[in-house]
Amino acid sequence: MxxxxxxxxxxxxxxxxxxxxxxxxxxxxxxxxxxxxxxxxxxxxxxxxxxxxxxxxxxxxxxxxxxxxxxxxxxxxxxxxxxxxxxxxxxxxxxxxxxxxxxxxxxxxxxxxxxxxxAFDALMVREDDNVRSLEDLEGTVVGTETGTTQAAYAEALNEEFGPFEIRAYEDIETQLLDLEVGRIDGLTLGYPTARVYIEDRGLFEVLSTNDASFMxxxxxxxxxxxxxxxxxxxxxxxxxxxxxxxxxxxxGEAPGEESAVVRVFDEAYVPEE
The missing domain is CATH 3.40.190.10 (Periplasmic binding protein-like II)
Structure with missing residues (x-):
């Protein structure tokens, strides 16, 4: 027991x-x-x-x-x-x-x-903000967590749609507070996490997601x-x-039949470059 x-x-x-x-x-x-x-x-x-x-x-x-x-x-x-x-x-x-x-x-x-x-990464913004498209990111401030793939996603967005300031954080709660009160204009985070905060707080929305799905x-x-x-x-x-x-x-739902949740990998998993 x-x-x-x-x-x-x-x-x-x-x-x-x-x-x-x-x-x-x-x-x-x-x-x-x-x-x-x-x-x-x-x-x-x-x-x-x-x-x-x-x-x-x-x-x-x-x-x-x-x-x-x-x-x-x-x-x-x-x-x-x-x-x-x-x-x-x-x-x-x-x-x-x-x-x-x-x-x-x-x-x-x-x-x-x-x-x-x-999972995959997402860019989350306030519903009532002026940032309505990726082209609106120029001159804004985007938060992200240090050392994560979300930070890399923010860098990629900056290269394509910036320049904008990338503000590094050590925790998600401080990012959320700063987004809520307007100290930053958006933040990058994992999509399922973004969904939870949108459902719980009702203040945010996902503006964009990256193309890559990460194991x-x-x-x-x-x-x-x-x-x-x-x-x-x-x-x-x-x-x-x-x-x-x-x-x-x-x-709150069953995993897909081929999802990593249930799939037994016959060979060691190697991520694609």
């Missing part, structure tokens, strides 16, 4: 969230690790977020279940996106799972799981055998319907 303990403790400017699980220790007999440290930005609607004293979300439930099946306890550290990968390489944590797109650059630098979700997975240091253990557990979750059930719980 699953036993869970959740606590929050400040550590060096981040938040440490320990979710401890009791399961069969024999499953982890090939590793010296008993605890796997996961870094996430715990502020992403639908995927990983706080609800009172608990962490919830599709991605959170997927990675904790996968690590549980692999025989580990889990410690989660809340980290701004810009610090996720440097901390992984410095061995501050073992896994990064935070709505991270599997890009060619990240594929070259780190190992990653097979995908368990897909999302968990990231590991190069050569860490934990990646293969994670993938094996993830495969079992896809095959027995667990990932589909979690997806429907948060997104």
């Amino acid at each position: 699953l036993k869970r303990l959740l606590k929050t403790t400040p550590i060096m400017g981040a938040t440490f969230l320990a979710a401890s699980f009791a399961f069969n220790d024999a499953q982890a007999q090939d590793s010296d690790r008993e605890v796997v440290r996961v870094a996430s930005n715990v502020n992403i609607p639908l995927r990983i977020f706080r609800a009172g004293d608990e962490i919830q979300g599709y991605e959170y439930e997927v990675y904790t279940e996968a690590l549980e099946r692999a025989g580990y306890e889990v410690e989660v550290t809340d980290v701004a996106f810009s610090g996720l990968f440097s901390g992984l390489q410095a061995e501050q944590w073992d896994v990064v799972a935070s709505n991270v797109f599997i890009t060619p650059a990240r594929h070259a630098e780190m190992d990653h799981s097979e995908p368990y979700l897909a 999302i997975g968990a990231f590991f240091r190069k050569g860490d055998p934990l990646r293969d253990e994670f993938n094996e557990a993830l495969h079992s979750m896809k095959e027995d319907g667990t990932t589909a059930e979690i997806f429907e719980k948060y997104f």
